[in-house]
Amino acid sequence: MSIAQSPLLGPMKGSMGNFTVYMMNDKVIVRSKAFEIKDAKTEKQLNVRARMALLAKMYQAFENVIRLGFIENCDKKSPQNMFVKANFKTAFDMTDKVPVISYPLLLLSKGSMPEVKVIDAVANADGIIVRYDADLYPDILIATDEIIACARLITGEIIIARQIRGYDAIGTILLKYPAPDVAVVESCYVITRSGDGKKASNSVFVEMKR
Numbered sequence: 001m002s003i004a005q006s007p008l009l010g011p012m013k014g015s016m017g018n019f020t021v022y023m024m025n026d027k028v029i030v031r032s033k034a035f036e037i038k039d040a041k042t043e044k045q046l047n048v049r050a051r052m053a054l055l056a057k058m059y060q061a062f063e064n065v066i067r068l069g070f071i072e073n074c075d076k077k078s079p080q081n082m083f084v085k086a087n088f089k090t091a092f093d094m095t096d097k098v099p100v101i102s103y104p105l106l107l108l109s110k111g112s113m114p115e116v117k118v119i120d121a122v123a124n125a126d127g128i129i130v131r132y133d134a135d136l137y138p139d140i141l142i143a144t145d146e147i148i149a150c151a152r153l154i155t156g157e158i159i160i161a162r163q164i165r166g167y168d169a170i171g172t173i174l175l176k177y178p179a180p181d182v183a184v185v186e187s188c189y190v191i192t193r194s195g196d197g198k199k200a201s202n203s204v205f206v207e208m209k210r
Contacts, residue, residue, distance in 0.1 A: 050099045051092060055084050058101060061158060062108050065150045069109020069191050069200050086110045103187035104205040108150070111200035114141060116190040119170065121206045123185060127176040128159070130190055130206055134171035141165065144195035149173045149206075151188040153180075165192070182208045 059066060059080050070082040091106045092099040117133035130149050136142060145165045152158050159175045173190070188206040193199070 047099060051088055052084070054099060054101050055087055055091070058087075058106065059083055061152060061156065062150065064158070065108050065148065065160060065189070065191070065203075068148060068193060069111070069203060071193075071197065071200055072111040082110070083107075106187070106205070107203050108189050109191040109193075109200045109203040111202065113145075113192050113194065113199050113201035115201045116147065116192050116204050118190055118204055118206050120209055121188060122209045123180040123182045125179055127174050127178075127180055128185065128188060128208075130173050130175070130188070132171050132173070132190060134165055134168050136165070136167070141192065142195070143167050146193045146195060147171060147173055148191040148193055149175055149189070151175050151177075151206075152186045153177075153184050154186050155184070164195075 063079075066083050067079045070079040070086075074082060086107045087105075091102055093102040093105075094100075114137070119131040119133060121128060121130040123129075128149075128151050132147070134147075143164070143166055146162055147165055148160070148162050150158060150160045159177050161173050161175045163173055165171065175188075185208050188208060189203045190206055191203045192201040
C-alpha cells in the first residue's frame with residue numbers, strides 16, 4: 001500500500017491493472033494486488049483440503065444430529081467447528097494415502113456422558129431397530145435422559161429417532177423407514193443426551209446385522 005498526492009491528476013479512485021486507488025482522509029491510497037495468486041498444492045495441503053471438504057459434506061448431512069450432540073464446552077464455538085475439531089485427525093481411512101471418511105470413527109457427538117451400549121441392530125419391514133442397554137446409574141444416567149438414533153442411507157437420506165430412556169433394562173429405538181434393507185444403510189449411530197439438554201455422550205457407531 002502507498003499514499004500518493006498528485007498535483008497534476010488530483011483525487012483519483014477506481015482500479016487499473018493490479019492497482020486500486022481510493023480516497024481516505026483527503027489522501028489518495030494506492031493498493032496493489034498480486035498478478036498471480038499462488039495456490040500451493042503440496043501433499044499436506046491437498047490432504048487438509050480433502051479432509052475439510054469431506055467433513056463439510058458430513059456436517060451438511062448430519063447437521064440436525066450434530067447440533068444436538070455437540071453441546072458441551074461450546075462457549076463461543078459453533079457445533080460445526082466442534083465437529084471438525086473432533087474429527088479432523090481421527091475420522092479418516094488413509095489406506096491409499098487419500099482421506100476417506102471412516103464411518104465407525106466419525107463422531108456426531110462428543111461429551112461427558114457414558115456412551116450407549118448397543119446390543120444389536122437389524123433392519124426389517126418396519127425400519128431399523130436398535131437395541132441397547134438402558135440400565136440407569138444414579139446421577140449419571142437417569143430415566144429422563146434422551147436416546148437419539150440416526151442412520152444415513154446410501155441415497156443420502158437421513159433418518160432420526162428420539163425417545164426418553166425410560167426404566168426398562170433393555171431399550172429399543174425404531175428408525176422408521178418403509179421396507180429397509182441392511183444394504184441400503186450406509187451408517188448408523190446412537191447418542192445419549194441429558195434431559196436438560198446440557199450434556200451428551202460420544203456417538204456410537206452401530207454395526208448392522210446382515
